[in-house]
Amino acid sequence: MEKNHRQLVAGISHDLRTPLATIQGYVETLLMKKKELGAAQQERYLNIIQDGTHQLQHLVEDLFELSKLEANETPLQTEPFSLADLAGDNAARCQIAAHEKQITLNINVSPDLPLVTGDIRYIDRVLQNLFDNAVKYCDINGKIIVELISHRQEVAFRIANTGVGIDPTDLTHLFDAYHTGKRTKKNIPQSKSSTGLGLAIVKKILQKHGSTITVESEANGMTVFTFSLKID
Amino acid sequence: MKKVLIIEDDCRLAELVEIHLKDLGCQVTIHHNGKEGLTAARETPFKQWKKIIVS
Numbered sequence: 664m665e666k667n668h669r670q671l672v673a674g675i676s677h678d679l680r681t682p683l684a685t686i687q688g689y690v691e692t693l694l695m696k697k698k699e700l701g702a703a704q705q706e707r708y709l710n711i712i713q714d715g716t717h718q719l720q721h722l723v724e725d726l727f728e729l730s731k732l733e734a735n736e737t738p739l740q741t742e743p744f745s746l747a748d749l750a751g752d753n754a755a756r757c758q759i760a761a762h763e764k765q766i767t768l769n770i771n772v773s774p775d776l777p778l779v780t781g782d783i784r785y786i787d788r789v790l791q792n793l794f795d796n797a798v799k800y801c802d803i804n805g806k807i808i809v810e811l812i813s814h815r816q817e818v819a820f821r822i823a824n825t826g827v828g829i830d831p832t833d834l835t836h837l838f839d840a841y842h843t844g845k846r847t848k849k850n851i852p853q854s855k856s857s858t859g860l861g862l863a864i865v866k867k868i869l870q871k872h873g874s875t876i877t878v879e880s881e882a883n884g885m886t887v888f889t890f891s892l893k894i895d
Numbered sequence: 896m897k898k899v900l901i902i903e904d905d906c907r908l909a910e911l912v913e914i915h916l917k918d919l920g921c922q923v924t925i926h927h928n929g930k931e932g933l934t935a936a937r938e939t940p941f942k943q944w945k946k947i948i949v950s
Contacts, residue, residue, distance in 0.1 A: 685908055688908070
C-alpha cells in the first residue's frame with residue numbers, strides 16, 4: 664500500500680512537473696525573445712503552452728474524480744438507460760480521432776438489447792476512457808470492434824482494438840492509479856500521453872456499480888476490455 | 896563550437912533547451928530515446944562533448 668502511495672505521488676509529481684516546465688520555459692522564451700521571433704514562431708510557442716495547460720487540466724480533473732470516487736463522496740444516481748445509445752454517442756465523439764488514424768470502428772449490438780441500470784454520467788465516463796484508449800493505442804489502419812450482448816440478467820460491453828497489445832507484466836497492474844505501462848511511452852506522442860488515472864477511474868466506477876472490468880491482450884494482436892451492467 | 900547532446904523523450908522540452916543552447920553558441924544534437932542517445936554519445940569521442948543532458 665505504501666509502495667503504491669509512493670508510486671502515485673512520484674507519478675503525480677512527474678506529470679505535474681513536465682507540463683509546468685514546458686509552460687514556464689516557453690513563456691520565458693517568449694518574453695526574452697519577443698522582438699526577434701516571427702508571428703508564426705510565437706503562435707507555435709503559444710500552442711505548446713496551451714497544450715501544457717490542457718495536460719495539467721486533464722490531470723487535475725482526473726485526480727479530483729478519483730479522489731471523490733475513493734472517498735465515496737458522490738452517491739450514484741441510478742436510472743434505466745440504453746448502453747447501446749451511450750456507446751453510439753461515444754463512437755461518434757471518437758470518429759474524427761479514429762479517422763485521422765484511418766481506424767475502422769464497428770459497433771455490433773444484439774437485437775432487442777434491454778436497458779441497463781446505472782448512473783449514466785459515470786458510465787459515460789467509463790465509455791469515454793475506454794473509447795479514448797482504444798483509439799489512442801490502436802495502430803494506423805487498425806480496427807476497433809465494440810460489441811454489446813445480453814447475457815442472463817446483464818448486458819455485456821466489449822471493446823477490442825488492434826495494436827501492439829499490452830505487455831503481460833503490465834496486465835496485472837493496469838487498473839492501478841499511475842501504472843501507465845510500457846506501451847504508453849513507446850507508442851503515444853507526448854501531447855496525447857495518458858495521465859495514468861483513466862483505467863483506475865473506470866475500475867472504481869464499475870466497482871460502485873457492483874461490476875468488474877477484465878482485460879485480455881496479446882502481443883501485436885487484439886486488446887479487449889469487457890464489463891457488464893445489470894439489466895433494468 | 897561546443898558540442899552538446901540532449902537525450903529527452905519530450906520533444907518540446909528538448910527543443911526548448913536547444914533554443915537556449917544555440918543562443919550560447921552550442922552545436923546541439925537531440926535524441927528522444929536512451930538507446931539512440933547512448934549510441935550517438937559513443938560515436939563521438941567522449942571528450943568532444945561539452946555536455947550530455949539526460950532527461
